[in-house]
Structures are given as structure tokens and as C-alpha cells.
Amino acid sequence: MSDVRYTKDHEWIRLEGGVGVVGITDYAQNALGDVVFVEVPEAGKALTAGGEAGVIESVKAASEIYSPVSGEVVEGNAGLDGDPALVNTSPTGDGWIFKVKLADPSEVEKLMTEAEYQAFVDGLD
Amino acid sequence: MSAPETLLTTPLHALHQELGAEFGGFAGYDMPIRYKAGIMAEHLHCRASAALFDVSHMGQVLLKGPGVIEALERLVPGDIEALKVGRQRYTLFTNARGGIMDDLMVTRRETDLFVVVNAGCKTDDFAHLKAHMPPGTVAMLDDRALIALQGPKAIDVIGRMDSGIRTVPFMGACELTLGGIACWVSRSGYTGEDGVEISVPAAQAEALARHLLAQPEVMPAGLGARDSLRLEAGLCLYGSDIDQNTTPVEAGLTWTIGKRRKMEGGFIGAEPILDQLFTGPRKIRVGIRPEGKAPARAHTLIVDETSNEIGEITSGGFGPTVGGPIAMGYVTPDYANDGTAIGLVIRGKLHPARIAPLPFVPKGWK
Numbered sequence: 001m002s003d004v005r006y007t008k009d010h011e012w013i014r015l016e017g018g019v020g021v022v023g024i025t026d027y028a029q030n031a032l033g034d035v036v037f038v039e040v041p042e043a044g045k046a047l048t049a050g051g052e053a054g055v056i057e058s059v060k061a062a063s064e065i066y067s068p069v070s071g072e073v074v075e076g077n078a079g080l081d082g083d084p085a086l087v088n089t090s091p092t093g094d095g096w097i098f099k100v101k102l103a104d105p106s107e108v109e110k111l112m113t114e115a116e117y118q119a120f121v122d123g124l125d
Numbered sequence: 126m127s128a129p130e131t132l133l134t135t136p137l138h139a140l141h142q143e144l145g146a147e148f149g150g151f152a153g154y155d156m157p158i159r160y161k162a163g164i165m166a167e168h169l170h171c172r173a174s175a176a177l178f179d180v181s182h183m184g185q186v187l188l189k190g191p192g193v194i195e196a197l198e199r200l201v202p203g204d205i206e207a208l209k210v211g212r213q214r215y216t217l218f219t220n221a222r223g224g225i226m227d228d229l230m231v232t233r234r235e236t237d238l239f240v241v242v243n244a245g246c247k248t249d250d251f252a253h254l255k256a257h258m259p260p261g262t263v264a265m266l267d268d269r270a271l272i273a274l275q276g277p278k279a280i281d282v283i284g285r286m287d288s289g290i291r292t293v294p295f296m297g298a299c300e301l302t303l304g305g306i307a308c309w310v311s312r313s314g315y316t317g318e319d320g321v322e323i324s325v326p327a328a329q330a331e332a333l334a335r336h337l338l339a340q341p342e343v344m345p346a347g348l349g350a351r352d353s354l355r356l357e358a359g360l361c362l363y364g365s366d367i368d369q370n371t372t373p374v375e376a377g378l379t380w381t382i383g384k385r386r387k388m389e390g391g392f393i394g395a396e397p398i399l400d401q402l403f404t405g406p407r408k409i410r411v412g413i414r415p416e417g418k419a420p421a422r423a424h425t426l427i428v429d430e431t432s433n434e435i436g437e438i439t440s441g442g443f444g445p446t447v448g449g450p451i452a453m454g455y456v457t458p459d460y461a462n463d464g465t466a467i468g469l470v471i472r473g474k475l476h477p478a479r480i481a482p483l484p485f486v487p488k489g490w491k
Contacts, residue, residue: 062420
């Protein structure tokens, strides 16, 4: 099992070698509602942990996506251009947003585990 | 998430909670933004069938007594004198500079005028009316709820309960008995669809809403869908698309100024407004279609081909029926023709767009 970690801004990151795949959680997609456009970061863009990486637009409003870690964007999910609703229907699968080459793999250790994130979300309502 | 103590609630608040609404503050009220189906589904259902909206936060006012028509005509550019009994008109409260204080609906009834104003303006509107209408002629109807049923099936639903609606034209109004409840019903709305707006005693509002929701065509819709529906229909949102600094001429609402009123004036702000009819406005409200997929929200800067500022978006988002981003905003008259290429600055990047005719969807009423 690959390890998935979470942020308080409701992003998830799954490590595949030295590269992290990032998306938003099911809780986040549900709170945003119908996603109609995603501005994914371009390959080569430098990201900092907690810094802005892209924008998700729902019918209702625009919301920023923050990068869970520092590093360089390897790839934005081109599939979201034609089908942004993948973020709603498959937030942790085909609805991933970008892949990032980690500058410092130890940053992941500071993020929440699945159990910690679940407890965090349960405490929000 | 519970609402702060300071927000007001409508008589349907408990029902919204039961229906799983997500709430948000709007004009001082804790209002349903969406239900479980979500804004997109609620919007599309309204265009295909019938959607129920709680708009009880809006202000309902009765003007009754000698001289109310003449007095109201001092405050609005609409021809109220010519309004027939059982007919409704969209008009505007204007200020001395020709700006818009609020937009409102006025219905002439046998013995009074029934007025509906925006929630966010109702306190100011009431004071404005009190100050200018004959003493004792203005009454705020705090004890009534307002429910809108909108969509191509709305008249079928209401007609099953009281066939009287079938002979009422769009922008007409009458008293109907719906599920045993005496209601004041106008055939109008804020979605671009056919439908009704029902004024009902607050104590019976929940019973009526449950009765309507029990009909197979009907689904509840929140303020999120109400906003995307009215934007596709090219209708102004007060405080965003029109305000104290926008005139009816700039807003493309010259059609609300009655012919006689254009000749005679006699309303607050008549001079600057009628003057602008001849000199032309400095800016004009237009429809805008971004050419890409990124929605352009309110306050997005509009620029010309050399990146000079020519205006600003006042409402913008995604149109579920259009299937893409849509917006309204103001541009200088040189750029107001349909098809004109413009630029939108979204998050620092230039996006191409074009001026587009309003509404974005064909009207669903006759």
C-alpha cells in the first residue's frame, strides 16, 4: 500500500517513488460542489509547501489549491480540461490535479495520516 | 455548521434543514444555498421541470390609501398609473443622481399596490416609502412568506391545485387557493422560466411548501441555482449589476421608463436620467462569453486589444444550461456591440472573450 497523507486544506498526496500525486479529498469536493474548471499548474512550475498551486472553480466560486509539499511540477492532469467533474466523481483517482517532484521528501512526514485527517474532518462539523 | 445568532431565518428554515440544505448568509438571512442534489442539478431541473425557491427574505409591502399611485410615481420611472388591476410591473427606486436604490415589482390590485423589494434593501426602501408616501399608507408585510415555483412545469403544478392560474398571463397576478391556503400569486420570476411567486401567510408557508414539494415535478433549489439561472436569463442582481451609482440607462433598463414618464419626468433623478437618454451613457451593461473554459467572476477587469481598461465584470460564473462560462458587466459604449472582441484579466492572465447578446438562454415564458 502506498502511503497517502493529508493537509488541513483538504489536499491529499500519494507518493510514487520520488514523485507525489496530489488531489483534493472527497470532503473538499463535496463542500465545493459541481466543479466546472480546474487551472492545473504547468510542468516545471516551482511549488512551496502551503503555497498556491492552482485553482478549482465550482458553479458557486473559485477556490485555491495549495501544494502539500515543496518541489517542481512534473505534470498537470490534462484530463481535467475536458472533464473537470472528475474531481467530483473520482477525487482520489482520475480526478488527481498534479504530480510534483519532491524537493524534500521529509516534508511528507509532517502531514496528517488517513486516521488523523479523518479525526480532523469529524471535528469540523 | 450552525449559523451565527445574528442571522435571521425564514418560516421555512426547519424544512430546509430537514431537506439537507447547505446554508449561507445572504442579506442578513441564513438561506439555503443548495440542497443535496447540488447547484448544477437544481439549475437543470428548473429549466426542465419545476424548482421551488424560498425567497421569504424579500420585503413585501402594501401601499394603500388615496394618492398612493401619484406618490409612488415620484419614486419610480415606471408608469404605475397605466398599470391595470391584476397586472405587475418591474420598476426601480431611483436617487437624485439617477442611480438605482433598488429594483422592485409593483402589482396593482383592486384596493392597493402590492410591492416586493430586495432583502438587502428592504429597511432602506421602507424608510424611503414612509418618507415620501402619504401618512398611514405604507405597511410592511412581516407576517408573510414568499415562495417561487419556477420552470416549464410550474403552471401545470399550480393549475392542478387551482385552475385560475391558467388564465393569468405572464406578469399578471391573482388570488388563488393552493392546498386549502389562500395565497396571492403572481406569474413571474427570476429564472427566465415561466412560473409563479406565491405570497403566503408565514404560519402556512411550510404546509404549502411541503404540498408543492410532494408534486412529482418539483424539487427544491437554493440561492446558488437562483443566481446561475438569473445570470443565464440576463437579469440584474441588485448590489452587483445595478446599484446607487448605476443609472437605468447604463444598466440597459431604459425599457422600464414609461413613455409618459419620459415626456413628463416627475420622479426622483428624472433630470440626469432623461438627460442621459439623449447624451448617451458612459458605460453600458452587456453580456460576455469568455472563449476559454475559465469562469470570470465579479470584479474581473475587462480590457481592449491594447490592454487598456474598458470596464469590469459585475456577475460571472458558469452557466449550466449554456454549458460554459458566462458573465455580465459594464464596458464603454465603443465596445458594447455584440461580437466585439475583449480581454478579461483572470488571476493576472489575459483571457479572450466576446460581447454577447442577453439573455444567454431563450426565455421560457410568453
